[in-house]
Amino acid sequence: MENLTVYDVATRNVSFVEDTATIQEAINKIEKSELRTIVVKKKNKNSFSILTAGDFFNFKIKKLDFSTKINKIKIKQIEKVHKDTSIISMLDKISNSESYRIVVDEKDSIIGILSCSDIISGIDPELLIKKQSIGNFLNNHFIKTAFANESTLNVISYIKDKVDGAVVIVENEIPIGIFTTKDIIKLLKSKKDLTRPIRNYMISPVEYIKQDISISEALDYIKTKKFKRIVVVDNNNKLLGKITQQDLMKLFYSKWVEMLKHKGTKLNKANKQLDKKYQKLVKKASKDYLTKVFTRNRFDEYISIEIEKIKRYNNSMFSLAIIDIDDFKHVNDTYGHLEGDNVLKIISKFLKKHARTSDVVARWGGEEFVVLLTNTHLEDSIIVAEKFCSAIRKYDFKNIGKITCSIGLTSYKTGDTKESIFARADKAMYLSKQSGKDRVSIEA
Helix, strand or coil, rough: CCEEHHEEEEECCCEEEECCCCHHHHHHHHHHHHEEEEEEEEECCEEEEEHHHHHHHHHHHHCCCCCEEEHCCCCCCCCCCCCCCEEEHHHCCCCCCEEEEEEEECCCEEEEEEEHHHHHHCCCCCCCCCCCEHHHHHHHHHHEEEEECCCCHHHHHHHHCCCCCCEEEEEEEEEEEEEHHHHHHHHHHCCCCCCCEHHHCCCCCCCCECCCCHHHHHHHHHHHHHHCCCEECCCCCCEEEEHHHHHHHHHHHHHHHHHHHHHHHHHHHHHHHCCCCHHHHHHHEEECCCCEEEEEEEEHHHHHHHHHHHHCCCCEEEEEEEECCHHHHHHHHHHCCCHHHHHHHHHHHHHHHHHHHHHHHEEEEECCEEEEECCCHHHHHHHHHHHHHHHHHHHCCCCCCCCEEEEEEEEEECCCCCHHHHHHHHHHHHHHHHHHCEEECCCC
16 A cells, blocks of 8 residues: 555546536536546646536536636636655545546646545455445435435535435435436536426436445445445335445545554554563673673673774774783682672672763673773773772772772774774783782783
8 A cells, every 4th residue: 555656546537628618518528428527628738627517516506608618717726746646645635525636647747637535445455344234334424315306406406516426316215216416417418407306317216235235245236336326225125325435435444544553552562562571681681690780792782883983983982991800719719609799799889880871881701890981092091990999909898808800901993893902901901910910901
C-alpha cells in the first residue's frame, strides 16, 4: 500500500468537453459515455473543472437554459496531481464524494480522475473481515427511500448532490425499484416531465441481497453484477438499507485500520516490555558482576567511539589510565578470596568517586582496572590519576591494612588504534611497578 500511486487507482476512462460547449452537449456526451462526471477543459488554458450529475440537476432547478455555454457558468477549478503521487498522501486531501483531482503525467497531460471512492477502493485490506455479515455494517444514514407515487422532481432532489447516490422505491417496506444518478442523466437528456411519479422512471424490479451475506461475498456480488451499490433486505425481504461500493470500502478500510491500531497497541506494549527486558540484560551484561563497573567488552566499545570521534571531527582528546593493585596475589593467598573481592569492590568505588561523570571506569580483568578520561590531555589526567593513588593509599582495609596501586597513563596520538594506545598505557603501568609501585607513570 505504501508504494501505491494515484495512477494505480484513478479512473482512466475520462470524458472531455471544451468549456465553449453548451450544457446540453455536455449532457449528451456524459450520457453516451455512461459516466457520472465529465471533465471541462478551458480553451487555450491547461486548467480543468468537473461537472457531475448533481450539477446538471441544479442547472435544471435554476431553470438555466441548456443551450448556455459552460464558460458562462461559474464552476470550481480542480487541482492537478502527478500520477506518481503516493495514494497515502491524498487521503486527507480527498475526504468526501464531492472531492476530485485531475491526474496528469510528466507532460502535464490529463490521464485520469481521482475521487474519494478511487482512493478507498485502492486500499485493499484483502480478506480481513471475510466472516463479517453485511447486516452488521448497515446504518440508517445509508437508507434513502421514496414511495412509487412521489414526484420524480422530489426524488431527484434527494440525490442531486450525491454523485454515487440512489433512492430505493418501496411499498410496504419492501423494495420495488431503484433510481440512480445515471437515470437522472437520461431524464435530463430526454426532457421528460419530472412532475410525474417516480414509478414511471424507476428501474424495476430491483435486485437485492440478504443481510446475512458476508462482506467479501457482497464485494464479489458488486463486481460480478457491475453494480455501484447493493440493496440489503432482512429475512422477510423488508428493506434494511443500501450500501455503495464506496461506503463498503470505507467501512472495510475503517475496520482494517481499527484492527491494525488494536494490534499495533498490543504489539507496542509487548515491544516496550521486551525493550525493558533487553535494556536490563544489556545493563547487566555491561557491568562487572562483582565491582559494578563496566566490563572489558563494554569499555572496548567506548574507546572505539572516542577514537572514531577524533578521526571524524579532529577536535577531541582523551587519556587512558590502567590501574593495577599492587601485590594483590599476596592478599588472596594470605587473607582469602573473599577479602580479595572486598578490596576490588572498595577500589572500584574510589575510582568511580574520583572520576568525572563523563569518564568511563571498567574492570579490565583480575586486579586491573581501566579509566577512559574523555576530553582530557595527559597533563590533566596525571592530576586525576594521583587522586586515585592517594585515595587508595590512605584507606584502611581493616584486616588487611594498607593497599597501593600502580598506574600507567597515556593519551591519544594521531594514528592510534585501540591496541597501540593500550600497549603504551600498559608499558607505563609496568614502569610504575619497576619504579617501586604506588605511583603514576607515563611511558617514556
